[in-house]
Structure formats: C-alpha cells, structure tokens
Amino acid sequence: MGKTITEKILANASHRSEVCPGDLIWADIDVLFTHETVGPRVFAQSFEELGGKIWDPNKFAIFIDHYNLPSTIAHANVVKFTIEWAKSVGVKHFYNLCGPEHQVLIEEGFIRPGRVIIGTDSHTTTGGALGAFATGIGSTDCAFSLATGKIWLRVPTSLRINWEGTLPQGVMAKDVALRMIGTIGHGGATYKACEFAGPLIDNMSIDGRIVLSNMAVEMGAKNGIINPDEKTNQYLKTMIDAPITSIQSDEDADYEKEYYFNGDDLEPLVALPHSVDNVKTISEVEGIQIDGILIGTCTGGRYEDMEAAAHILRGKKIHPDTYAIVIPASRKIYEKMLLKGLLNIFLKAGCIVTYATCGPCAGHLGGLMANNEVRVSAQNRNFKGRSGSSTSKIYLASPLTCAASALKGELTDPRKYL
Amino acid sequence: MLKRIKGKAWKFGDNINTDLICPGPLMRLPIDQIGQAAMAGIDPDFHTKISKGDIIVAGENFGSGSSRELAPLALKKAGIEAIVAKYYARIFYRNCIALGFPIIECEEAIDKIVERDELEINVSMGKIMNITQNEEYRGTEYPKEFQEIFNAGGIIPWIKKRGIDTLRD
C-alpha cells in the first residue's frame, strides 16, 4: 500500500521507515514560530522552567503582526514585552510589522516541501500549499517544542479532495475554498489531513493554492497539503537557493475518503454570518446592504488578490456610504502594489490602504466593527464577534466580490464588472 | 491518579469556537485576569455565575477556530475544572492536554445531561456520573501516553519529571 505525502513527511520527521494513521509519534520540527498575542506573554514562564534555551535559533521565528500598530496601552505593552523577550533569549528571526506571519514565512523561504512547520496559530495550515506538513498548536506546546525541537503528533487519516475543470471568469480560489467548506462542513475534516489535487489545482497559481491551505483549518483539518510540482519549484526558486526535495503522495496511497468537485460551473460564493460553512451563491444573497468591505489578511491580501480587486475598482469610486479597507498581506506585497500603480487605483477609488498587518481580522485593532455593522471581507472567519461587536455581521467572499460590493454598497456579483 | 471532579453542568451547543470562549478584544487582559473572558462571547457574566469545580457540557467541535490557548486558560482560571463534549477541534484538544486540563469525549452524556445537573467525573476512566439523574455515562478513555501527561499536570511538569534528554533517541 502506498503512502500519502503527509505520512511520508511524518515518517521522515520521526525517523521511521513508515507511519500509519493513528500512530503517536515524536516528530522533529523544521520551523517553529509564534506571535505576540499567544507567544511569550503566555509561555515565557514554562519555557524558563525548561531551561530557557532555544533548541535551534535557526529554526525559530517570531512575529509581531496581530497587535500592530497598537491602539491600546495594553496591546502596546504586549508588543514591548515580546520585543524584549526576543532579545533576551536570542531570537534570530524576528519580524515586526512585516505582515501576517503566514505570508511572511513563505516570502522568507521558511516553507518548503517536506518540512514540518509548527506555529501557534490555527492558520499555520497555510504552509501546506508548498508541500510542507504545517499545523497549528497552542502556547504551552510551543514552549515545549522551543526547548526540545520536538512535538508529539498523531498521524492523521487523509482526505483527498479532487478538483476537475477550470474556473470561470470572476471566480477565485476563495470561492473554491468556500465550496469545499460548505460541503464538508466546519468540523467535517477534524483531526484529518486534507490533500487538494486534480487538474484545477495543478493549473491554480501558488497565490490561489495558499488560500486553500489557509482555509483548510476552517473544516477542522490538521493540515491542508498540495503535492509540490514544477510550479512550486519555480516559485520557491525566486526566494531560496537550496535544493528542493520532491516528495509526493503515492498513486495507491490510502485515503479515508475522496471528494470530487468541478470548477466549471462554480459561481462566486459567500459565507453568511456567523459560520464559515453557511455558504450561498452570490445570486442568492445579492442586494444585502453593507456598511463596508475589507480586502486583505493572510487569506485575501496577496498580490493576485489586490490585482483582481484593482481591476474592478480602476477608474471608479466606491459607494459614498461605504468604506473599503485594503490591507496588503506583507510589506513586500505593499511595495509591489506601489511599484505597479495599484495603490493609486485603490486610493482614487476612495479606499483606505493600511500597512501590512492582521488589522481588524481577529478583533484586536484598526477597524473594529460596531454593533450591527455589516462587512464583506476577504478574511477567513466570520464567527460571531470575530472582528468586533458580537452583533456585527461578516460575509466572507473573494476579493473580487468584496470590490464589486464596495462599488454598490451592497452584496454584488463581481461578474457584472468584468 | 487524577482527582475526581465534582460540579454543576453548564450546557452549550455545537461549534462553540474560541472567539466565543475567549473573544479577541478581551485577549489583552492580563493572564491572571483572563478568567473574566470565559464564554464572554456568549454571556459576558458567565464567569460570575459559575462555582469552582463546575463542568462545561457541549456538543460537536468544541473549541474550533483560533489556536488561542487563552480559551482553555480562561475557562480554567474562571473555575471550570473539566469539559465534556461530543468532540473537540484539534488544537483546543491539544491545548487541554498540554495544560493538563481534563476533557472527555462522550456523545451519550451530551444528549442526557440537563443544565445544572450535578456531575462527578473520573477523567482517567472517562466516566461521568450524573448525580441529579442517577445515571452513568462512558466517554472515550485516553491513550496511556496522554494519561501520563494528565497525571503530571500538563506537558511541562511531565517533561521536567522525565527529563528533556529522554526525548533524544
């Protein structure tokens, strides 16, 4: 019987010839990372109790992205504490104000096929887009791994999610993700490895694949992985100059279940408040009044997303009663937007373009939502109270749908503007 | 052996995510006050209503969403001593093991327990006694490896006792 890519990576990481679903293993970690909200402020003492020494400073990164720039003194104090802690324990890879960690990790070359990537954030699954085993943990586990370089893992069963066809105009990777989540459900892949495959995925850009892996956790998945291919290698070659391992699922690997989707007749989709799997087509919900939109975050703030939104907003003005917040997913993306003239398009259309950060996504700062406020967002979660008041409402959609909705001040089908 | 836990049941539904268990805007609270955030996304006064030893009883996929360990920590600091649910989101489950915070998976218990029933839990055996209704439910037992971690009070005391070097094979 063949093995899945997830099983192969975990076998290597635990120095075994093979592993099977259900096995409890100790795996070596290739990259460990954390950020200020759940990082040293929570685990510094536990880490100290274990000797306070980072097992390998080359393999640990810390990000200040969630509370930046601080809007309250409490947040500012956490940021300061994190900076000081990082200095005191000799953190080598330190990223402040560079953008949400999941994007920056990719740009800095930490994410590579075959690696075990562990982070204190549920969207760590993002790294699976480049063929890594990437999964989230909490703070105490992080203290443990930071001192030992190891993590206990239970080898997951794998789901193979096959996509045929090609995406019609106006339909993006975000819509692909929402279709899967709507079908499989918010808890439908809990504890499992999701493997995305098929011609549609092969033809998808790396930016698009990243959205799928990012949102795998919205189905409860342990990881959301895509077999690396020539496209992955080309993409990685632009940022790292090291040999890239090629690791692939075997043809006869064992999957607990296979799903089949076709992109040919996919429409722009929207997840309604307050659940990621509450998915409808845009035609079913068009016309719902909104207060504003958000294009950005580690899900919908990559260059491709910005280009798509700018395409709709070019030479137009957003609706006078609507706001539009645009947050690039990294400083590098911000720079590229500046160079390529996208900043101009957004500004002239009446959008606010902020620095690269998590922004209001997790409800910390910079554009929190008021009571009963309604927003269409390219982010990954629309839980009650996620981005502010518990009576606010978030509709999840692609950057294209967000941009079109900003023009009309209501949920709008982007295909009308293409 | 883990101590027995005795307290009142507080019932919640399916898909209770960590934004409800510990809302983002309250995460800035100092860690020693994080108990005030417990379940605040559903009931901001929850922490004032419960007594030490009380037990959360919830449906499917408890603790989904963000990896924030502040969620189980908030419950623990508020005085909750165990959780019984149909199943947990995986990071939440991990966090509870790491913290030595007892959680049990049990379908039957969820369907039968009524809010404020008096419960007594034996975590290592996965046994839930409903004193009010005079019933007993059997949840899943933990693998031996996890029981060791629970017995030590979490993964940090566990590895301290065992020695970090024992992990190097």
Ligand code: SF4
């Ligand atoms: S952008 Fe949102 S989802 Fe992404 S890491 Fe930041 S808070 Fe989490």
